[in-house]
Amino acid sequence: MRIRRIATKEFVEMTRDGRFRWSCAILSTLTVLALAVGIKTYRDVDRLHREAQAEAREHWDHQGEKNPHAAAHYGLYLFEPKSSLSFFDRGVESYTGVTVFLEAHKQNDMKNRPARDGTSLQRFGEMTAAMVLQTLVPLVIVFLSFPMIAGEREQGTLRLLMSQGVRPFEIAAGKALGTVSALGVIILPAALFGAVSLWLPSNTTEVVNPGHIMALALCYLFYFMTFLAISMSVSAVGRSSSSVLVWLLGFWIFNVLMAPRISAEIANWAIPLPSAFEFEKAIEQDIAQGIDGHDPASERLEKLKRELLAKHQVETVEDLPVNFAGVVLKESEDYGNRVFDKHFGELWAKIERQDVLAQLISFVSPTMAVRSLSMAICRSDTADHLEFTRQAEAYRRELIGRLNQDLIENGADSGFNYAADDEMWKSMPLFRYRPESLADVLKNQVIAVISLSSWLVAALVCAIGMTSRIRVD
Amino acid sequence: MSRSRQILRVARHELRLSIADRRLVAGVCLLMLVTGAGIVSGTRWVNHQRATISELEKDERSRKETIRQELNATPGQTQVSKAMPIDARSPAIVGGKLGSTYATLQPKRLAVLAIGQSDLLPFHFRVSTESFRTLIDQDEIANPAHLLSGRLDLGFAVIALYPLIILAISFDMPAAEKEAGTFGLLMSQPIRFSDLILGKVLSRFMVMTCCALAISTTVIVFGASDRGDASVWKDWSLWASFLILYGAFWFALAVAANLIGKSSASNALMLSGCWLTFVLIVPAILNLIAVSAFPMPSRITLIQAARQATIDASEEGSRSLSAFYEDHPELAEGSGGDVDEFMVRSLATRSAIDEKVRPLIERFDESLEQRQRFISRARYLSPALLAQDAIESIAGTGTSRHREFLAQTKDFHQKWQNFFVPRIARKAKFETRDLEAMPQFQFEEDRFALTFRHLLGPAIGLIVQFGIVLILIGRSIRDFRVVG
Numbered sequence: 001m002r003i004r005r006i007a008t009k010e011f012v013e014m015t016r017d018g019r020f021r022w023s024c025a026i027l028s029t030l031t032v033l034a035l036a037v038g039i040k041t042y043r044d045v046d047r048l049h050r051e052a053q054a055e056a057r058e059h060w061d062h063q064g065e066k067n068p069h070a071a072a073h074y075g076l077y078l079f080e081p082k083s084s085l086s087f088f089d090r091g092v093e094s095y096t097g098v099t100v101f102l103e104a105h106k107q108n109d110m111k112n113r114p115a116r117d118g119t120s121l122q123r124f125g126e127m128t129a130a131m132v133l134q135t136l137v138p139l140v141i142v143f144l145s146f147p148m149i150a151g152e153r154e155q156g157t158l159r160l161l162m163s164q165g166v167r168p169f170e171i172a173a174g175k176a177l178g179t180v181s182a183l184g185v186i187i188l189p190a191a192l193f194g195a196v197s198l199w200l201p202s203n204t205t206e207v208v209n210p211g212h213i214m215a216l217a218l219c220y221l222f223y224f225m226t227f228l229a230i231s232m233s234v235s236a237v238g239r240s241s242s243s244v245l246v247w248l249l250g251f252w253i254f255n256v257l258m259a260p261r262i263s264a265e266i267a268n269w270a271i272p273l274p275s276a277f278e279f280e281k282a283i284e285q286d287i288a289q290g291i292d293g294h295d296p297a298s299e300r301l302e303k304l305k306r307e308l309l310a311k312h313q314v315e316t317v318e319d320l321p322v323n324f325a326g327v328v329l330k331e332s333e334d335y336g337n338r339v340f341d342k343h344f345g346e347l348w349a350k351i352e353r354q355d356v357l358a359q360l361i362s363f364v365s366p367t368m369a370v371r372s373l374s375m376a377i378c379r380s381d382t383a384d385h386l387e388f389t390r391q392a393e394a395y396r397r398e399l400i401g402r403l404n405q406d407l408i409e410n411g412a413d414s415g416f417n418y419a420a421d422d423e424m425w426k427s428m429p430l431f432r433y434r435p436e437s438l439a440d441v442l443k444n445q446v447i448a449v450i451s452l453s454s455w456l457v458a459a460l461v462c463a464i465g466m467t468s469r470i471r472v473d
Numbered sequence: 474m475s476r477s478r479q480i481l482r483v484a485r486h487e488l489r490l491s492i493a494d495r496r497l498v499a500g501v502c503l504l505m506l507v508t509g510a511g512i513v514s515g516t517r518w519v520n521h522q523r524a525t526i527s528e529l530e531k532d533e534r535s536r537k538e539t540i541r542q543e544l545n546a547t548p549g550q551t552q553v554s555k556a557m558p559i560d561a562r563s564p565a566i567v568g569g570k571l572g573s574t575y576a577t578l579q580p581k582r583l584a585v586l587a588i589g590q591s592d593l594l595p596f597h598f599r600v601s602t603e604s605f606r607t608l609i610d611q612d613e614i615a616n617p618a619h620l621l622s623g624r625l626d627l628g629f630a631v632i633a634l635y636p637l638i639i640l641a642i643s644f645d646m647p648a649a650e651k652e653a654g655t656f657g658l659l660m661s662q663p664i665r666f667s668d669l670i671l672g673k674v675l676s677r678f679m680v681m682t683c684c685a686l687a688i689s690t691t692v693i694v695f696g697a698s699d700r701g702d703a704s705v706w707k708d709w710s711l712w713a714s715f716l717i718l719y720g721a722f723w724f725a726l727a728v729a730a731n732l733i734g735k736s737s738a739s740n741a742l743m744l745s746g747c748w749l750t751f752v753l754i755v756p757a758i759l760n761l762i763a764v765s766a767f768p769m770p771s772r773i774t775l776i777q778a779a780r781q782a783t784i785d786a787s788e789e790g791s792r793s794l795s796a797f798y799e800d801h802p803e804l805a806e807g808s809g810g811d812v813d814e815f816m817v818r819s820l821a822t823r824s825a826i827d828e829k830v831r832p833l834i835e836r837f838d839e840s841l842e843q844r845q846r847f848i849s850r851a852r853y854l855s856p857a858l859l860a861q862d863a864i865e866s867i868a869g870t871g872t873s874r875h876r877e878f879l880a881q882t883k884d885f886h887q888k889w890q891n892f893f894v895p896r897i898a899r900k901a902k903f904e905t906r907d908l909e910a911m912p913q914f915q916f917e918e919d920r921f922a923l924t925f926r927h928l929l930g931p932a933i934g935l936i937v938q939f940g941i942v943l944i945l946i947g948r949s950i951r952d953f954r955v956v957g
Binding site: 120122241 | 745
């Protein structure tokens with residue numbers, strides 16, 4: 001009862017404050033704006049990618065009569081589909097390539113990072129709904145809640161309140177409730193807008209899974225509660241409301257500005273990535289000289305020839321019942337794949353280790369935890385990008401493998417003059433990206449989940465402990 | 474006592490007080506810590522770039538050596554290395570992958586100051602007879618999450634943290650005295666209110682500026698290459714002026730808030746709101762506007778167009794065939810085809826494709842240009858944006874220098890084409906003297922003129938912003954109530 005009364009008083013007081021109204025208006029507008037632009041961008045890009053994918057396949061299907069290996073060089077473009085929740089959290093999408101060219105002999109990098117066409121302003125942070133929730137809302141929480149207890153103490157009203165027989169816990173709970181309802185006023189319009197736009201008819205490829213939205217909502221709820229509890233704890237022990245504000249702002253700055261950068265620096269120092277040149281050079285080296293350095297390509301070819309002739313008990317390659325050129329291509333493809341597996345595997349493992357490090361750093365910064373989780377759930381993080389890259393490469397191998405197989409089996413007599421037609425190209429499988437399930441995503445994010453939960457528990461324990469022992473002055 | 478001596482006396486007292494107060498010390502320590510980390514990170518990045526560039530040069534030299542050996546070998550004895558069964562006498566092969574050269578952008582002398590956009594925009598391109606659009610789509614390997622969060626460099630420390638520390642030490646200059654009850658006492662002394670404020674601000678300004686300058690001088694002494702060069706110090710003085718100007722703006726803002734606000738807490742609230750607006754919200758909104766109002770055609774449309782053009786050129790067969798022979802030159806002779814002939818046809822197709830996609834690329838460049846023009850006007854809305862622009866221009870890690878690099882690479886690529894295309898078309902044999910005559914890329918810095926032109930805008934912008942805040946101060950200082 002008393003708690004409700006305190007909450008009502010707190011809420012009414014806040015909503016009458018001009019500063020609150022302003023920040024409420026600005027924040028709601030920003031969130032709705034960010035969501036609207038996010039949705040439009042998502043729809044445009046998604047449509048573009050699907051159309052481009054269809055067109056690329058069209059080109060592939062109708063490339064006309066040619067040698068399967070020429071077709072393998074003609075290649076196929078894949079375009080990374082945008083995740084439907086990316087309108088909310090764009091994550092690293094601007095900084096990862098969106099196209100990959102699949103061709104014979106070579107595992108190509110994902111190209112065309114959208115950020116390269118961006119402005120220098122984007123490095124200050126892109127305006128997305130997730131950015132508002134991760135950065136600005138905690139700040140509003142700090143602004144709303146820093147004078148909660150310290151302010152009452154300064155004005156001398158805390159003494160008065162206590163003399164009325166209100167228990168410290170009730171004051172804290174009431175004020176927390178008041179702040180939460182004030183926050184609700186800010187977030188609700190955006191949440192409603194987001195929900196409505198989700199169900200609006202659109203011809204996008206994928207439907208948003210309610211599980212993802214639940215997980216996302218839970219993450220942000222945990223995050224906001226953590227910030228609120230921390231603000232209350234500091235407000236309960238702080239000397240003056242201004243010192244409380246300075247401490248809380250310091251905490252916010254560390255979380256939002258410093259922690260991601262510190263994590264990047266530590267990761268780059270602890271697990272350095274090779275330069276693009278080094279990486280490419282190492283692959284070239286291994287393909288030419290053999291993975292162990294003692295198995296040059298020319299010797300591999302000779303060995304293959306000897307083995308094949310012995311197997312079929314013939315004297316020359318022309319007498320072989322299979323197309324020798326096709327066998328050579330298949331062998332070199334297989335060898336190349338081993339090399340790619342080794343190098344790309346190492347590179348990706350390094351990037352993944354760097355990201356795990358970032359999750360570990362979330363134990364000192366709840367923002368890092370929610371950032372990592374939000375991106376992962378919205379499938380706009382590095383892990384999702386790498387998953388796409390892996391599936392694209394697996395598809396390339398299947399495609400090239402089938403083309404080589406056709407050359408080996410059907411082109412025995414004609415060598416490189418053998419040609420297949422459109423029927424052959426059309427019979428190649430379609431590529432369809434299958435993203436990881438929510439359960440798998442959360443499994444990868446287990447450190448962030450644990451860290452965010454521990455932050456919440458610790459902050460709540462701290463808040464209850466601090467507020468139950470309020471000094472009157 | 475003259476006014477200036479009085480102001481200095483206030484400043485001296487404040488300095489003593491500040492040393493006793495932990496806040497200033499903490500602020501200075503934080504600044505030192507972050508800039509220290511920034512220097513380390515900037516230096517590591519610059520060293521990485523230099524090391525990569527020297528690796529590239531080494532690679533280019535060794536490939537040239539291979540070509541030279543091939544060319545010097547007597548006809549029958551070609552193929553010096555078995556791993557590379559290629560014909561160095563074919564200008565198409567040399568101008569393609571084998572003899573390709575690197576266009577590199579060396580970090581500027583003061584690149585340590587700000588990583589800027591240099592982690593996102595590639596600092597080297599491999600130039601060959603490939604079309605320009607494909608050779609510039611190479612990227613440096615990076616963890617995308619790190620590109621997203623940005624780096625902990627000196628530029629970040631100056632643009633975002635430096636103002637925060639300034640605000641943290643000066644948000645309660647008269648308010649704290651008022652709250653402590655000493656303000657009335659002070660004002661009963663024969664001192665003007667404006668002198669008191671000036672003295673207070675001056676002491677803090679001196680401490681912060683001296684720190685910042687000391688740190689950046691350290692950077693140059695330990696971080697910059699050839700510090701004996703006079704232009705390093707010219708750049709340093711530019712950097713220092715911007716640091717002072719930018720700091721002055723935030724100090725002035727703090728004074729204004731002190732005069733307008735009532736309690737120290739409301740000052741802090743107001744100032745953190747200003748900081749948030751200038752450093753986070755304005756850039757994010759401007760970026761949003763730039764992206765939505767000046768949409769770029771997606772790179773994907775370019776890929777599609779190029780693909781379509783390839784088909785239209787109806788040389789598809791020969792193109793893929795020549796790509797095939799580039800990969801399998803050992804098989805070329807057996808097929809009875811003429812490699813040179815394929816190269817010529819491939820070249821023709823490539824230029825036909827380039828011609829077809831040219832309008833699209835021009836549209837790209839135009840949109841990019843429009844966007845850039847919008848940004849360069851809009852940056853006057855936030856001192857942080859002006860500072861970013863100035864700092865990245867001085868460090869040479871901003872978009873403008875990179876655009877210059879791209880333009881020069883494009884010109885160089887044209888030179889490369891002019892050198893190789895006639896030789897390929899003539900089916901000429903590549904010779905040793907051709908090897909010596911091959912074009913070599915050298916980035917023309919055109920240093921100071923470029924920097925100066927780019928710095929003029931930000932400098933005027935910051936001075937105007939500083940002036941606006943001063944006017945605000947002048948107005949509110951008259952209305953300031955000492956009592957109550």
